[in-house]
Amino acid sequence: MRLPNQGVNYYTLNKTDMADHNELGEKGEELARLHLIDNGYKIRETKWRTGSLELDIIAEKDDTLVIVEVKTRSGAFADNPEQYIDNRKIRNIVNATERYIMRYDWNGDTRFDVIAVIIDGSKSSVEHIEDAFLAPGR
Numbered sequence: 692m693r694l695p696n697q698g699v700n701y702y703t704l705n706k707t708d709m710a711d712h713n714e715l716g717e718k719g720e721e722l723a724r725l726h727l728i729d730n731g732y733k734i735r736e737t738k739w740r741t742g743s744l745e746l747d748i749i750a751e752k753d754d755t756l757v758i759v760e761v762k763t764r765s766g767a768f769a770d771n772p773e774q775y776i777d778n779r780k781i782r783n784i785v786n787a788t789e790r791y792i793m794r795y796d797w798n799g800d801t802r803f804d805v806i807a808v809i810i811d812g813s814k815s816s817v818e819h820i821e822d823a824f825l826a827p828g829r
Contacts, residue, residue: 719763744787
């Protein structure tokens with residue numbers, strides 16, 4: 692679900708930062724972390740792994756645990772990166788989140804956000820979509 696009036700932030704990058712696909716993803720996650728910090732979030736974990744599952748960013752704001760999936764694409768005509776989060780990916784994110792909550796005994800609210808990053812040469816845009824999806828019913 693996309694919330695109205697979600698802002699898009701723009702950042703400038705050096706062209707040397709764009710060497711390959713892995714670096715693109717790393718840069719996208721770095722920009723997402725900066726965006727979250729700039730907007731008052733506390734970063735709890737990055738690239739948190741449990742078994743074969745990974746959560747890109749685990750943050751906290753206003754007593755809410757915020758699980759952030761970062762999707763990065765390159766090019767001026769890149770489509771919406773967030774569209775690449777399918778039901779299987781959502782299940783994996785939710786399963787990893789349940790493990791995190793159990794391990795760290797989290798008792799507060801939890802929210803799932805998506806940060807879509809588009810990088811085009813030395814420019815980038817960051818769109819933060821809060822409550823991007825709900826955990827499927829069990």
